[in-house]
Amino acid sequence: MATQHYTSTAKLLHWLMAILLFGLLALGFYMHDLPLSPDKLKLYSWHKWAGVSAFLLVGFRLLWRFTHRPPALPESMPKLMQFAAHAGHLALYGLMLAIPLSGWLMSSAKGFQTVWFGVLPIPDLLDKNKEVGDLLQTVHMSLNLLFVAVLAGHIGAALKHHFIDKDDILIRMAPRHSKEN
Amino acid sequence: MKRLAFALAFATLIPAAHAVEYTQVQSDKSAINFVYKQMGVAVDGKFRKFSSQLNFDPAKPAAAKASFAVELASVDTGATEGDEEVAGKAWFNTKAFPTAQFVSGNVKALGGNKYEVAGRLTIKGKVQDVVVPATFTAQGNVGVFDGAFTIRRADFTIGEGAWAKFDIVANDVLIKFRITASSK
């Protein structure tokens, strides 16, 4: 049977966000431990700009997902595994929304407004409050640690499908080869 | 008779107007804040502690005197890391220069409730003349001064070394104050 692919838009969003989110994770953990310097402040701003971009992208991605049903999982997959796959994807979407949202709330509470690419001011959702800011920082970090764990599961599962189950789960998110179509 | 009453009333009024001299600064109702731009984004902070001396009689503005000593280590940038950083050598160097001082010189009444206070500002061993516009609003024996003026941090070498450029932290810093004082 010919492989049922995701739409090219879904694939583009998937891989674009994969690159962006890995960059954001790496930048986030790296900048957090830097001593305060002009470069640190610059990296914080870049992180916030990229994070807001990710938030917008995931919004668009969810719209696309609701209007374009992805191909069904293979019949060969046990029901429990299918359920785990759906739950995993739900967790990924939830975290992709909750992480930038917690970052935005944290920046508001800390009194450092986000101005997207230095041009578009994003409204502060919370009043300046140190305790709330510190709490949200912990929330942002914890959600990110959880995200890393879920991503590890996600990537591990994709590789297992490809190399052990030898099904087309990874292929259908990959760019099409010209000979297939 | 009418005339006499009027004269009497007048005679008692004038000294009364002169007697109201605001001298007791109420630190819990006073604040010294600052606003600066970080990569174009306005960020504010404040100083928690300062001491002051004040003599202000609205009837004799030219004789008014004010001096402030702001405890620089009491800075609140909104982040502990920031508070520690600006207390350090490159910024305020609070070990060597614990306070910023303002001493008033000429006070001009601009009419209405507006005043212009010339003075000297000393931070980190550097002295600058500044002119501070302020308004004064009195309610009985309590008066409130409000005002703001801009300084350039480079004039006081606040933020040296890596911070000396203005691309991340701007040169201009707006100082905003509200001083509440009562008469004795």
Ligand code: HEM
């Ligand atoms: C999907 C998007 C995002 C990802 C994956 C992400 C990831 C991270 C990670 C891994 C950290 C380090 C956590 C730590 O060690 O404390 C971090 C820190 C941070 N993030 Fe995000 N972030 C995202 C979006 C945002 C957004 C939208 C904002 C603000 C508008 C933001 C603001 C911050 C700030 C200010 C910190 C530093 C916390 C601190 O060290 O004080 N993030 N982020």
